[in-house]
Amino acid sequence: MDIDWILTHLGEERARYFNAVAPPVIQTSIFCFDSVAQMRELEQDEYAQHCYTRGNNPTVEILRKKIAALEGAEDCLMFSSGAAAISAAVVASVSGGDHIVCVNKPYSWTHKLLASLLPRFGVRTAFVDGTDVANIEAALEPATKLIVLESPNSLTFELQDLAAVAQLTKTRGIRTLCDNSYSSPLNQSPIALGIDLVAHSATKYINGHSDVVAGALCGPQTILRDVFRGPFMTFGAAPSPHDAWLILRGLRTLRLRVERSGASALKIAQWLAAHPKVERVWYPHLPSHPQHALALKQMRAPGGLLSFAPRCSDTSAIEKLCDSLRRFLLSVSWGGYESLACPTAAFFPPATPVPADEKPHSAPPHLIRLSIGLEDPDVLIADLEQALARI
Ligand SMILES: Cc1ncc(COP(=O)(O)O)c(C=O)c1O
Structure with a gap:
């Protein structure tokens, strides 16, 4: 092609x-x-x-x-x-x-x-x-x-x-x-x-x-x-x-954008996976993903979208973290030039307790999805670091 x-x-x-x-x-x-x-x-x-x-x-x-x-x-x-x-x-x-x-x-x-x-x-x-x-x-x-x-x-x-x-x-x-x-x-x-x-x-x-x-x-x-x-x-x-x-x-810029956001998302996913306050990261191009081998087989490169869940007992911590973000806009959708955070907590009542076990048909209430845009990934990591420090 x-x-x-x-x-x-x-x-x-x-x-x-x-x-x-x-x-x-x-x-x-x-x-x-x-x-x-x-x-x-x-x-x-x-x-x-x-x-x-x-x-x-x-x-x-x-x-x-x-x-x-x-x-x-x-x-x-x-x-x-x-x-x-x-x-x-x-x-x-x-x-x-x-x-x-x-x-x-x-x-x-x-x-x-x-x-x-x-x-x-x-x-x-x-x-x-x-x-x-x-x-x-x-x-x-x-x-x-x-x-x-x-x-x-x-x-x-x-x-x-x-x-x-x-x-x-x-x-x-x-x-x-x-x-x-x-x-x-x-x-x-x-x-x-x-x-x-x-x-x-x-x-x-x-x-x-x-x-x-x-x-x-x-x-x-x-x-x-x-x-x-x-x-x-x-x-x-x-x-x-x-x-x-x-x-x-x-x-015209599809190739540049997809390459950039995928490479940045991989770096951010790796950083989040190593962070002590992070319970879990969902990202096909991390070796911890249960289908990592399949991702490598059928996908050419990492994507720009990932999710993570901080360690917390209820979603009030998620609100605090997300409200502290300065480089991520809180929004739905993804795939644009700008970085976005979308917490599932927004679709649950305030202070929803985090269940002990994952439900197979729905995402947990403390999941935060990040769409990684075209900004410098280190700037985005610094923003996540300061927001995680608040919980
Ligand atoms: C995976 C996926 N498929 C389809 C759609 C629907 O696309 P649209 O919002 O352009 O109608 C979305 C929208 O968020 C999506 O995330």
């Missing part, structure tokens, strides 16, 4: 727009035709032509080409959020009476779709511990049409062996979907490992500047055309041309 070519040149037809180096924002909702005959012809294939921006738009199209190439996919559809990309992929893959297998602890709105929304339409989902592929295999039924993976997930970073799951589905005609947001297209290539569809919250590393919400779905054209004719056009969650342009600008 020639990443530099993809990020800088692929999909850009500069001679068509005055040799401008930066592509134009084609800010239009509709495209017009020279004749009724041309109109009839183009209407036949909105997937590949320009007719209406809810379907396709030239600025969005440049982005589609780049993300497809980065993922090693035949094509890509862009959405106005990662949640829309995942929902469209799922809805296009199942009908009433079908069954889905999904890993435990997927992104919260993926869970909501599978656990609350789809059962209303007769689609059941089994949630399983995906750290062992045998659990996924054991959950398969004749009605299973889709396996939903997220490797690793974005809070406690459990992995799935993507090649092994893909192998399971080969003879059974089951589709696989993997949320690859954590790794970005640069650090993991699920399609090369045999996965059918890859989804991204492009809000994260792909855009990288905390100013756009968007999603991507990559895979073979046969499936994506089906997604396009179904949920994509009916739900209408297309990105605006301006957002697509901002993401194109964000992409």
Whole structure:
């Protein structure tokens, strides 16, 4: 994969727009035709032509080409959020009476779709511990049409062996979907490992500047055309041309940003793991992670997101620590240029006691997730040090 070519040149037809180096924002909702005959012809294939921006738009199209190439996919559809990309992929893959297998602890709105929304339409989902592929295999039924993976997930970073799951589905005609947001297209290539569809919250590393919400779905054209004719056009969650342009600008530095935040996150994870006030660190690229060997096998480099839990008896210590941070903003989401801290304590009542044992389906109340941005990692470590000193 020639990443530099993809990020800088692929999909850009500069001679068509005055040799401008930066592509134009084609800010239009509709495209017009020279004749009724041309109109009839183009209407036949909105997937590949320009007719209406809810379907396709030239600025969005440049982005589609780049993300497809980065993922090693035949094509890509862009959405106005990662949640829309995942929902469209799922809805296009199942009908009433079908069954889905999904890993435990997927992104919260993926869970909501599978656990609350789809059962209303007769689609059941089994949630399983995906750290062992045998659990996924054991959950398969004749009605299973889709396996939903997220490797690793974005809070406690459990992995799935993507090649092994893909192998399971080969003879059974089951589709696989993997949320690859954590790794970005640069650090993991699920399609090369045999996965059918890859989804991204492009809000994260792909855009990288905390100013756009968007999603991507990559895979073979046969499936994506089906997604396009179904949920994509009916739900209408297309990105605006301006957002697509901002993401194109964000992409120029994808490689630098992903390398920098991954290297800094590894350094910070190692420092936290050695700190006497830290009970636990969750990070696939630490040897203490139970699936470290798998992380090294299927991920190219460390990611920029990690979690840790300080030693404490209740979450009041977490509030004190997080309120003392000066270089981390307290916020949800991740993958931007700025460092963020997201404590699970914010989703529990004040002073929630820390349980003695971890619950398999949820994160502990004293977990703090850190999204490592582009700042000097030593500055971030100094900030964590002074905040840990207060508890
Ligand atoms: C792992 C993961 N997948 C999907 C999403 C949904 O993406 P979006 O917020 O762009 O809809 C998120 C959002 O936080 C996420 O963390």
